[in-house]
Structure formats: structure tokens, C-alpha cells
Amino acid sequence: MGIAMIIDCHGHYTTAPQPFVDFREAQKAALKDPVQTPSRESLKVSDDAIRESLEKAQLKLQRERGSDLTIFSPRASTMGHHIGNESTSIEWSQIQNDLIARVVDLYPKNFIGVCMLPQSPGAPLDASVKELQRCADMGFIGANLTPDPSGGHWTAPPLTDRYWYPIYEKLVELDMPAMVHVSGSCNPAFHTTGAHYINADTTAFMQLIQGDLFKDFPSLRLIIPHGGGAVPYHWGRYRGLAQDMKRPPLDTHLMKNVFFDTCVYHQPGIDLLLKVIPVENILFGSEMVGAVRGIDPTTGFNYDDTKRYIDNSALSEADKRKVFEENAYRVYPRLKARLARLAG
Amino acid sequence: MGIAMIIDCHGHYTTAPQPFVDFREAQKAALKDPVQTPSRESLKVSDDAIRESLEKAQLKLQRERGSDLTIFSPRASTMGHHIGNESTSIEWSQIQNDLIARVVDLYPKNFIGVCMLPQSPGAPLDASVKELQRCADMGFIGANLTPDPSGGHWTAPPLTDRYWYPIYEKLVELDMPAMVHVSGSCNPAFHTTGAHYINADTTAFMQLIQGDLFKDFPSLRLIIPHGGGAVPYHWGRYRGLAQDMKRPPLDTHLMKNVFFDTCVYHQPGIDLLLKVIPVENILFGSEMVGAVRGIDPTTGFNYDDTKRYIDNSALSEADKRKVFEENAYRVYPRLKARLARLAG
Numbered sequence: 001m002g003i004a005m006i007i008d009c010h011g012h013y014t015t016a017p018q019p020f021v022d023f024r025e026a027q028k029a030a031l032k033d034p035v036q037t038p039s040r041e042s043l044k045v046s047d048d049a050i051r052e053s054l055e056k057a058q059l060k061l062q063r064e065r066g067s068d069l070t071i072f073s074p075r076a077s078t079m080g081h082h083i084g085n086e087s088t089s090i091e092w093s094q095i096q097n098d099l100i101a102r103v104v105d106l107y108p109k110n111f112i113g114v115c116m117l118p119q120s121p122g123a124p125l126d127a128s129v130k131e132l133q134r135c136a137d138m139g140f141i142g143a144n145l146t147p148d149p150s151g152g153h154w155t156a157p158p159l160t161d162r163y164w165y166p167i168y169e170k171l172v173e174l175d176m177p178a179m180v181h182v183s184g185s186c187n188p189a190f191h192t193t194g195a196h197y198i199n200a201d202t203t204a205f206m207q208l209i210q211g212d213l214f215k216d217f218p219s220l221r222l223i224i225p226h227g228g229g230a231v232p233y234h235w236g237r238y239r240g241l242a243q244d245m246k247r248p249p250l251d252t253h254l255m256k257n258v259f260f261d262t263c264v265y266h267q268p269g270i271d272l273l274l275k276v277i278p279v280e281n282i283l284f285g286s287e288m289v290g291a292v293r294g295i296d297p298t299t300g301f302n303y304d305d306t307k308r309y310i311d312n313s314a315l316s317e318a319d320k321r322k323v324f325e326e327n328a329y330r331v332y333p334r335l336k337a338r339l340a341r342l343a344g
Numbered sequence: 345m346g347i348a349m350i351i352d353c354h355g356h357y358t359t360a361p362q363p364f365v366d367f368r369e370a371q372k373a374a375l376k377d378p379v380q381t382p383s384r385e386s387l388k389v390s391d392d393a394i395r396e397s398l399e400k401a402q403l404k405l406q407r408e409r410g411s412d413l414t415i416f417s418p419r420a421s422t423m424g425h426h427i428g429n430e431s432t433s434i435e436w437s438q439i440q441n442d443l444i445a446r447v448v449d450l451y452p453k454n455f456i457g458v459c460m461l462p463q464s465p466g467a468p469l470d471a472s473v474k475e476l477q478r479c480a481d482m483g484f485i486g487a488n489l490t491p492d493p494s495g496g497h498w499t500a501p502p503l504t505d506r507y508w509y510p511i512y513e514k515l516v517e518l519d520m521p522a523m524v525h526v527s528g529s530c531n532p533a534f535h536t537t538g539a540h541y542i543n544a545d546t547t548a549f550m551q552l553i554q555g556d557l558f559k560d561f562p563s564l565r566l567i568i569p570h571g572g573g574a575v576p577y578h579w580g581r582y583r584g585l586a587q588d589m590k591r592p593p594l595d596t597h598l599m600k601n602v603f604f605d606t607c608v609y610h611q612p613g614i615d616l617l618l619k620v621i622p623v624e625n626i627l628f629g630s631e632m633v634g635a636v637r638g639i640d641p642t643t644g645f646n647y648d649d650t651k652r653y654i655d656n657s658a659l660s661e662a663d664k665r666k667v668f669e670e671n672a673y674r675v676y677p678r679l680k681a682r683l684a685r686l687a688g
Contacts, residue, residue, distance in 0.1 A: 157532060158532060190498065191551070191585075195543075198546050203539040230574030235613065241535075241538050264577065268616050269579065276613075
């Protein structure tokens with residue numbers, strides 16, 4: 001009984017065709033000079049351009065590295081919730097999510113959609129709830145939720161605050177998980193992929209320790225990407241803090257609802273993750289084509305070829321199957337339904 | 345040739361007698377109501393009160409756990425650089441550092457001083473430079489430098505910015521290292537010891553990757569506490585980001601100048617640290633009495649008894665000696681001079 005399918009839970013469309021980049025630049029320019037407001041009709045990209053952008057990148061790497069299906073969302077660093085206002089984010093989210101839907105339509109066996117949300121600093125979450133429904137109707141199976149729409153200023157309340165509840169209610173209704181994923185940092189203190197992403201992962205987990213979110217939403221599932229930020233490395237600190245704060249043990253308090261991906265770019269890091277965190281809570285992810293694109297001179301392989309680290313780990317075959325495939329079905333129930341439809 | 349001395353590079357005076365806490369509260373209250381301004385003369389604490397606060401805590405743990413000397417600084421979470429203005433921070437820093445000097449005078453074999461700096465959001469660094477000199481004259485061997493005087497709003501420029509250079513110039517002149525250590529978070533998004541501390545460590549390291557600080561200060565030494573935040577766990581990410589950004593390899597770019605402590609509260613975390621980071625760059629630290637005070641039910645020992653993890657690690661005796669003692673002499677040259685004076 002081998003591994004039937006290798007599912008990468010963390011891929012972004014980092015190679016979207018240039019017209020999307022240009023549209024966003026025009027949208028930003030229009031914030032100061034409304035005359036430059038781009039029309040959606042002007043944004044025309046052929047299926048061939050989309051195919052080309054994927055064939056030489058994500059699809060090539062899927063083939064080379066041996067993964068089958070990528071759970072695919074808009075490029076995280078370009079979500080840019082802090083740019084403009086709520087209307088800016090609504091338009092940009094719709095465009096980005098529609099683009100993901102086109103990718104999935106072109107390559108239904110290789111990609112399945114996760115949406116970005118039209119969050120905006122201080123804005124209510126009605127638009128995000130609406131976009132969640134729209135994307136579910138298009139066949140998406142999850143969402144990326146940023147805990148910091150301000151882009152590095154951290155002005156939003158913790159994820160356990162009732163402010164966020166409309167999104168959680170909708171996620172539960174749709175049986176979708178959310179990946180807690182920030183966008184680009186506009187704070188010069190925080191490098192986007194080297195500090196802000198990792199800090200956000202760590203911050204989110206600690207917020208969850210402090211609160212009681214899963215008492216209110218026992219079936220909600222959150223994925224903390226990038227191997228859980230600093231959390232597995234400091235697992236003793238988090239267990240100890242929870243204990244000092246008279247919180248329940250982490251396995252009952254959080255680990256029925258929180259999952260970490262494997263976007264950790266060296267063997268010792270992955271080995272720690274697999275040793276410390278229960279295998280049921282780990283989802284294969286590579287973040288490719290993403291934050292780190294080079295080849296590790298100490299191995300001769302790409303840093304972000306995380307499948308190799310899991311292949312080379314001490315996990316049993318049964319546990320590898322959980323990480324590569326089975327856990328994903330539990331965390332993303334709409335995935336199984338979708339695959340059944342494709343097979344049927 | 346055994347280990348002559350076990351030096352804990354990371355201890356804070358977390359158990360300072362109540363009058364110091366009361367003074368700080370009065371100082372805060374006076375920000376709104378100057379009538380409440382406390383006089384320094386009113387702050388009277390006997391040597392016995394100081395002894396008592398240490399005997400039942402840090403000194404007890406030194407004896408129980410078998411460490412000899414703690415490099416000791418004011419309680420990090422109470423530095424509170426964001427509170428009040430520069431004058432507030434100057435007064436509070438002097439009081440805190442004078443208190444550390446008293447501790448060292450009472451127990452010269454058990455403690456040696458590291459100072460806090462009177463940083464304040466947006467303020468120039470002259471007062472910090474002056475306080476560094478004052479503390480060096482009192483026998484201190486290093487300083488704690490916060491990269492975020494705003495207490496979780498991250499309004500300061502990156503550590504590689506010329507804003508910080510007066511401090512680095514003084515540190516080099518005095519041959520003192522700085523530990524990059526934030527204070528308490530006043531941002532509800534960030535739990536102080538569970539998110540803000542760890543994020544700051546990660547953030548500082550990434551700032552150093554982006555810049556060229558050690559070209560300008562080749563002899564400057566910075567300690568990143570809490571095991572380097574998320575950095576060792578994501579060592580592949582940091583090596584890969586440096587490579588993608590055309591920065592030099594980390595061993596030449598940073599690792600002549602940057603050191604990590606061992607405040608990581610479980611065996612697998614310490615094992616990763618010792619495996620991934622060169623042993624020359626690791627200093628024994630426990631942060632006791634500190635962030636996590638409980639007993640790990642999986643081991644029966646305190647989470648922060650980090651000496652045990654190093655004892656139980658795969659390091660050779662010679663390498664353990666580096667971590668427990670020899671590296672500290674290199675990083676804190678004033679320590680050796682001080683010990684020689686004590687012995688003489």
C-alpha cells in the first residue's frame with residue numbers, strides 16, 4: 001500500500017503573467033491619481049500565457065520532484081491587504097482568485113484552489129465572508145487568512161478576538177480550513193519572507209495558546225505555514241508557557257485544530273518538526289516556487305525541495321503517507337469530494 | 345581537563361525586591377500626574393532584601409543545577425523603553441543598572457553585570473552611550489540592546505542603520521558585546537515571552553543578513569538570545585535567502601560576530617541548535633529565573649534547566665567546554681579580566 005498521491009498544501013502563483021503585475025501597479029497608482037484607475041476589461045491574459053507561466057515553473061517542479069497536486073493560492077507577498085482601502089482589496093482579491101480558478105480549470109489534476117481574502121486594516125469582514133462563499137462556489141477548498149492586514153504594523157486584534165468570528169463561522173459552514181499567512185511587509189524592520197512570515201506563524205500560535213478559540217469553534221482547522229514558524233524549535237517553551245498560564249496541554253488545547261506544513265528548508269529542521277509535532281498535525285508543503293529559489297550547495301538540491309527531506313526522514317511509510325496525503329483529506333474535506341468528482 | 349567554570353550568559357534580575365516595582369509604578373503614574381513623581385532617595389532597599397531575593401531563586405538554582413557564574417542584567421520585560429520619554433528611561437536605567445551593580449558587589453563570584461540602555465522611541469542614542477561608559481566603569485561586561493524601543497510596534501530602523509552606530513562605536517571601544525533583547529510588548533498581537541522575544545531574535549538576524557554591519561564593525565559581537573529565535577530551525581531558509589540576495593555565505597557574513605544562547609527549553613531543540621550552528625557561536629544560557637518556570641512533566645525537570653540538555657547532547661567534552669565557558673571569554677573579554685582580578 002504505497003502513497004497514492006503526493007499533495008503539496010502550500011503553493012502560490014508566484015509566476016503570474018505580467019499583465020496581472022501591471023494591473024496591480026496601475027491600481028496602486030490610481031490611489032493617488034484616480035485617472036489611472038485600470039479597467040478590469042483591460043486585463044486580458046490568454047490561456048496560453050497562463051500555461052506558459054506554469055509549465056516552466058510549478059508544473060516542471062511537480063514533475064521533477066514527484067508531487068502530484070498543489071493546493072494553490074495567489075502569491076502571498078502580493079496580497080497586499082494594507083494597500084488602499086477595502087474596495088482596493090475586494091477588486092484585487094476577486095482578480096487574484098479568478099486567476100487561480102482559471103489555473104485550476106486548465107490543470108484540474110495538478111492544482112486546486114485556495115483563495116485570498118479582501119481583508120483591509122480595520123475593515124469589517126463581510127467582504128471576506130462573501131468572497132469565501134464565491135470561491136467555495138468556484139470549487140476552492142480553503143482560504144489564506146492574514147492575522148496582520150496592516151502589512152507589518154500588527155494593528156489587528158489577536159486571532160482569538162471576536163473581530164475574526166465572522167470568518168471562522170463561514171469557514172466552519174463551508175468546511176474549509178484557513179492557512180494563517182501574512183502578505184508582504186511594508187515595515188522596514190521586517191523582511192517579508194525572512195522575518196515577517198516566520199514571525200506571523202509564531203505570533204499566531206501564541207495567540208491561540210492565550211485564547212480559547214477552539215472552544216467556540218471545535219471543528220475549525222488552521223494551518224500554520226513555514227513549519228509553524230519558531231514553534232517546533234521552541235516546543236518546550238510553548239508547552240511550558242501554556243502550563244505556567246494554566247492553559248490546557250497543547251495536544252488538547254490546540255492540536256486537534258492546528259496543523260503545520262513542511263516548508264522548512266533543511267534536513268535537520270524537518271527532522272525536528274517530525275520528531276516534536278504529532279504526525280497527524282503535519283501537512284506536506286514546499287511553498288514552491290517561493291521564498292527560496294536557489295540550490296543548497298551542501299546537498300546539490302533546491303532548498304525548497306522539501307519532499308526529499310521527508311523521504312530521507314526516519315518516518316515510517318505509513319506516517320509518510322499521512323504527511324503526503326492522508327492528513328490533507330482530513331484538513332481539506334472538499335479536496336476528497338473534488339477528487340472523487342474528477343475520477344468519476 | 346574538565347570544565348573549570350559554567351557560565352550562564354543570560355540571567356535577568358526577575359526577582360528584584362518590591363520597592364523597585366513600586367518605584368516604577370510611581371514613575372509611570374507620574375507621567376500622567378507629576379505630583380506622584382517618586383524621589384530616588386525614597387527608594388531604599390537593604391542588602392539583606394537583595395540577598396533574600398536571590399538566595400531563594402537564582403542562587404538556589406545555580407547550586408541545584410550546577411552553574412557557577414551568571415551574566416546578569418535587569419529584568420528584560422521591565423526595561424519598558426516605550427514608557428514615558430527619554431528622561432523616564434534614563435532614570436529607570438540608572439536605577440536598574442545600579443541595582444545590578446549591588447548584586448554583583450554582594451555576590452562577585454556568582455554574578456557579573458550586563459546593563460540595560462536608556463533607549464526611547466525615536467530618541468538619539470547619546471544617553472545610551474553615556475550609560476554604557478558609566479556601567480563599564482562599574483565593572484559591567486556587556487549591554488542589552490533592544491531593536492524595538494517601541495515595545496512591539498517596530499518603529500525603529502533596522503539594526504544595520506546608521507542610527508545605531510553610536511552604540512556600536514562605544515561597544516567596540518569598550519570591547520563589550522551586546523545581547524539583542526527586546527523588552528515587554530505593549531502590542532496585544534504579541535505575547536511578550538511567547539512571541540515578541542522570539543520574533544525579535546528572528547527579525548534581528550534577518551536584518552543583519554540584509555545589511556553589512558560587520559564590514560563597518562568587524563570586531564563587534566552581538567548575541568541573539570532564545571537560541572536565535574526561529575533561525576536555527578530555519579537555517580536552510582536563511583542560508584538560501586542570503587544566497588538568493590547575493591549576500592556572502594552566513595559563516596563569513598555573520599558568524600564571526602553573531603552568537604546564539606541555549607535558551608531553548610527541550611532536548612530536540614537544543615540538539616538541533618548544536619547540530620546546525622557552529623559550536624564556536626553558541627553560549628550557554630538559561631534565562632533563569634525567567635520566561636518559563638514550570639517543570640516539564642515529560643522529563644520531571646524544569647523546562648529552563650538548559651544545562652541538562654547540553655549535558656545530554658552528543659557534543660564532545662571539548663565542545664561542551666566551549667559552550668559552557670570558553671566561548672564566553674571570547675565574546676565578553678572583560679569577563680576574563682574581572683575573573684583574574686577576583687582570583688588575584
